[in-house]
Amino acid sequence: MSTSTSALAIENQMMSENGVQQVELLNGVEDSYGGIIINMEEPCESEAFAFSLRASILQWKQQGKRAVWIKLPIQLVNLVEPSVKEGFRYHHAEPDYLMLVNWISDSTDTIPENASHRVGIGAFVVNKRREVLVVQENNGTFKGKGLWKFPTGVVNEGEDICMAAVREVKEETGIDTEFVEILAFRQSHRSFFTKSDLFFVCMLRPLTFDIQKQDTEIEAAKWMPFNEYAAQPFVQKHDAFSSVANVCLTKLETDYAGFSPIPRTTSSGKTSYLYFNSRDLNKP
Amino acid sequence: MSTSTSALAIENQMMSENGVQQVELLNGVEDSYGGIIINMEEPCESEAFAFSLRASILQWKQQGKRAVWIKLPIQLVNLVEPSVKEGFRYHHAEPDYLMLVNWISDSTDTIPENASHRVGIGAFVVNKRREVLVVQENNGTFKGKGLWKFPTGVVNEGEDICMAAVREVKEETGIDTEFVEILAFRQSHRSFFTKSDLFFVCMLRPLTFDIQKQDTEIEAAKWMPFNEYAAQPFVQKHDAFSSVANVCLTKLETDYAGFSPIPRTTSSGKTSYLYFNSRDLNKP
Numbered sequence: 277m278s279t280s281t282s283a284l285a286i287e288n289q290m291m292s293e294n295g296v297q298q299v300e301l302l303n304g305v306e307d308s309y310g311g312i313i314i315n316m317e318e319p320c321e322s323e324a325f326a327f328s329l330r331a332s333i334l335q336w337k338q339q340g341k342r343a344v345w346i347k348l349p350i351q352l353v354n355l356v357e358p359s360v361k362e363g364f365r366y367h368h369a370e371p372d373y374l375m376l377v378n379w380i381s382d383s384t385d386t387i388p389e390n391a392s393h394r395v396g397i398g399a400f401v402v403n404k405r406r407e408v409l410v411v412q413e414n415n416g417t418f419k420g421k422g423l424w425k426f427p428t429g430v431v432n433e434g435e436d437i438c439m440a441a442v443r444e445v446k447e448e449t450g451i452d453t454e455f456v457e458i459l460a461f462r463q464s465h466r467s468f469f470t471k472s473d474l475f476f477v478c479m480l481r482p483l484t485f486d487i488q489k490q491d492t493e494i495e496a497a498k499w500m501p502f503n504e505y506a507a508q509p510f511v512q513k514h515d516a517f518s519s520v521a522n523v524c525l526t527k528l529e530t531d532y533a534g535f536s537p538i539p540r541t542t543s544s545g546k547t548s549y550l551y552f553n554s555r556d557l558n559k560p
Numbered sequence: 561m562s563t564s565t566s567a568l569a570i571e572n573q574m575m576s577e578n579g580v581q582q583v584e585l586l587n588g589v590e591d592s593y594g595g596i597i598i599n600m601e602e603p604c605e606s607e608a609f610a611f612s613l614r615a616s617i618l619q620w621k622q623q624g625k626r627a628v629w630i631k632l633p634i635q636l637v638n639l640v641e642p643s644v645k646e647g648f649r650y651h652h653a654e655p656d657y658l659m660l661v662n663w664i665s666d667s668t669d670t671i672p673e674n675a676s677h678r679v680g681i682g683a684f685v686v687n688k689r690r691e692v693l694v695v696q697e698n699n700g701t702f703k704g705k706g707l708w709k710f711p712t713g714v715v716n717e718g719e720d721i722c723m724a725a726v727r728e729v730k731e732e733t734g735i736d737t738e739f740v741e742i743l744a745f746r747q748s749h750r751s752f753f754t755k756s757d758l759f760f761v762c763m764l765r766p767l768t769f770d771i772q773k774q775d776t777e778i779e780a781a782k783w784m785p786f787n788e789y790a791a792q793p794f795v796q797k798h799d800a801f802s803s804v805a806n807v808c809l810t811k812l813e814t815d816y817a818g819f820s821p822i823p824r825t826t827s828s829g830k831t832s833y834l835y836f837n838s839r840d841l842n843k844p
Contacts, residue, residue, distance in 0.1 A: 353644040360637040366653035368753075370674060374650055374658070375753065384776060386699060390654060391675040391755045392717040415670060417827070433676040433756055434749045460819070460836035464826060465718045469652075469659065471675045472717055474758065492668060515824040516834060523836050532840040533817060535744070540799040542748060543701070550800060552744035552807050553837065556816040 299331040300324075304344070310381075311343035312336055316352050326358035333362070333380055342381035348374050394468065395431040396475045397441045400524050401453055401482050407499035408524075409482065411448055414495050423510045424500055426477075436549055438537045441478040449497045450488030453480035457534035458551055460523050462516060477520050479527060479534065502528065531555075583615040584608075588628070594665075595627035596620055600636050610642035617646070617664055626665035632658050678752065679715040680759045681725045684808050685737055685766050691783035692808075693766065695732055698779050707794045708784055710761075720833055722821045725762040733781045734772030737764035741818035742835055744807050746800060761804050763811060763818065786812065815839075 304312035314332075333344060346364060348355050350372050364376040368390045379385040401409035410424035418425060429444030431437055438455040445453050456479040467473035489497040505511065506521040526532040535551035542548055588596035598616075613630075620628060630648060632639050634656050648660040652674045663669040685693035694708035702709060713728030715721055722739040729737050740763040751757035773781040789795065790805040810816040819835035826832055 350644060350650060353641045356640045357637045360634060365655045366634060366658055367655070368755075369650035369653035369658060370754075371649045371651070374653060388752055389678060389714050389716075391678050391752075392715070393677045393679050393758070394673060394675050395677050395756075395758070430673050431676070432673075433754055435756075437747055460834055462824070462826075462832055462834045463721055464830060464832035465720075466830075468672055468675075470654075470717050471652075472679075472719075474677070474679070510827070514827045516826045516832070519822070519824050519834050519836075523841060526841050530840070530843065533837055535819070538803070540746070540803050542746075542800040543794070543798045546748060546750075548746055548748035548800070550744055550746045550803050552803075553817055556814070557807060557810050559814065 300328050301335060302328050302332040304332070304336070306341075307345075309343070309386075310341055311345060312341050313345040313347065315347050316355060317349065319352065320355060322354050322358050325355050326362060329359065329362050333378070337380050340381075342379065342383065343387060344378045344380055346376045346378075348376065350374070393472045393474050395437065396428060396473065397431060397437060397444060398426040398428045398475060398477050398520070399441050399445045399453070399480055400426055400459065400477060400527075401445055401451065401480045402502065402524075402528065403482050403485065403499060405499075406502045406528060408502045408505050409445070409449055409451060409487075409497070410500045410505060411489070411497045412495040414493050419495075421510065424498075424505060424508060427497075428475075431476075436537070437476050437478070437551075438549065441476075441480060445480060448490050448494050450490075451485070452483040454483055455537065456481055457536045459527055459532070459534040460520060477523070479524075584612050585619060586612050586616040588616070588620070590625075591629075593627070593670075594625055595629060596625050597629040597631065599631050600639060601633065603636065604639060606638050606642050609639050610646060613643065613646050617662070621664050624665075626663065626667065627671060628662045628664055630660045630662075632660065634658070677756045677758050679721065679724075680712060680757065681715060681721060681728060682710040682712045682759060682761050682804070683725050683729045683737070683764055684710055684743065684761060684811075685729055685735065685764045686786065686808075686812065687766050687769065687783060689783075690786045690812060692786045692789050693729070693733055693735060693771075693781070694784045694789060695773070695781045696779040698777050703779075705794065708782075708789060708792060711781075712759075715760075720821070721760050721762070721835075722833065725760075725764060729764060732774050732778050734774075735769070736767040738767055739821065740765055741820045743811055743816070743818040744804060761807070763808075 302314050304314045307313055346359055356374060359376050364378040367375045367377040377387055379387060411427050413419055427445050427448045431440040442453050442455055445451055459477045459479050461474060461476045464473045487497050511517040511521055533553045533555040536554040537549040537551050539547050540550045586598050588598045591597055630643055643660050648662040651659045651661040661671055663671060695711050696708060697703055711729050711732045715724040726737050726739055729735055743761045743763050745758060745760045748757045771781050795801040795805055817837045817839040820838040821833040821835050823831050824834045
């Protein structure tokens with residue numbers, strides 16, 4: 277159904293009721309960049325929504341607003357098509373909602389970019405006997421290859437890298453750890469459709485030693501002499517793996533300095549971690 | 561219109577043609593994780609699509625497929641609602657398309673996470689007279705505050721951090737640079753709706769010195785003595801800024817080692833940059 281038809285239908289219907297046009301405007305919250313955010317929560321008929329949206333945008337344009345955001349829970353999927361027909365484009369989506377945006381001003385479009393990267397960690401957990409905590413996975417790329425690898429995992433939205441490393445080790449192996457530092461990281465591309473990937477190699481100090489492996493993801497977990505880990509053909513064969521093993525070995529044998537997380541207050545008043553070479557910074 | 565009604569309508573229509581049910585199955589490409597990816601490109605009527613989708617899923621289930629992905633260009637927005645009604649959820653979206661996914665197997669859902677982080681860079685470009693390249697922006701948080709800051713920008717999907725830093729400096733100031741290393745990085749949360757942010761402070765060596773500022777984003781650009789930059793009240797007042805200035809000063813005055821990018825071949829055969837403290841790694 278075309279937009280003009282649906283709008284006309286509603287207009288006629290509204291005229292017939294009392295001869296006066298009444299349009300219910302949408303409730304929007306202002307952001308600090310001249311934008312309006314509409315959080316749709318209640319079910320709404322598509323044509324009524326399209327009509328309200330059009331009227332609301334006219335008003336916001338007059339008020340000099342620059343952008344309109346619509347957050348649609350997946351239950352309100354019927355409102356996606358009318359939004360796009362009113363000029364909205366997609367911005368980002370999560371399993372349970374879709375965010376659309378429309379730049380309604382004549383000025384240059386300054387809509388911020390969508391998230392572009394997934395972030396992962398690999399945990400280098402080594403005990404005093406130079407044994408490293410390793411796992412074999414039940415699924416994924418390395419399933420069934422017999423490769424012993426560091427515990428790895430995904431850093432969630434809103435989660436600090438240093439916390440994610442401790443969490444993943446605990447989940448996969450039951451071992452409690454203390455975060456030491458980031459030894460290296462890798463950026464790779466098109467890891468998942470067009471998205472890029474940042475993978476942080478984190479060193480952690482074990483606080484407990486008794487392994488309780490998680491069953492659904494982890495086939496096996498153990499402490500393995502570091503040299504045995506590094507000597508695995510797969511690790512030797514692949515640049516990215518052997519380089520990381522080399523960094524870890526350097527850390528074990530010399531005074532290699534990675535980046536440590538230090539909490540800092542940002543200009544917006546939030547606390548966030550700054551990671552840097554704190555050893556070099558604090559040298560006398 | 562409910563799903564069952566629309567399916568019935570098509571079924572009736574098809575029966576009436578020649579008395580034999582014919583369903584056009586969707587064309588899908590197999591991925592290496594037991595999934596099927598449907599790239600919809602041609603316009604399609606919503607009800608016919610829903611019917612084909614349902615029949616295709618039945619077949620894929622029989623074949624033991626685990627997940628079905630549908631990529632819908634924004635022009636085919638009419639197919640979003642039928643997809644959701646067939647059990648699909650959103651996975652991610654970009655301005656011009658929406659990706660939906662449906663886990664059709666009885667096994668544990670292992671759909672990968674969506675991208676969670678935006679990645680940005682700040683460029684510390686310093687010449688031999690200890691002057692640092694700084695800009696004032698036309699818009700954004702720091703507009704009109706008189707703050708001289710490092711050139712900053714967003715790392716695009718598919719772009720290497722070290723390339724992004726060189727590109728942003730060139731775009732904003734016209735200065736050609738060579739990437740040296742990452743001095744520090746910050747992770748912050750809820751920077752944009754629920755998304756997180758990684759911001760890398762990159763040191764670059766200037767190769768040219770004559771500033772040609774970009775006009776739409778940059779109000780002013782100049783070389784500024786580093787001490788003047790660091791003495792700005794705003795920089796002094798905010799932990800995150802003063803810490804970064806402190807790291808940069810340490811880099812200028814002592815032998816602070818950041819992380820350098822070294823190209824490495826991953827296990828999937830791609831080349832990607834590994835960033836680590838190459839000074840400590842190569843120490844005799």
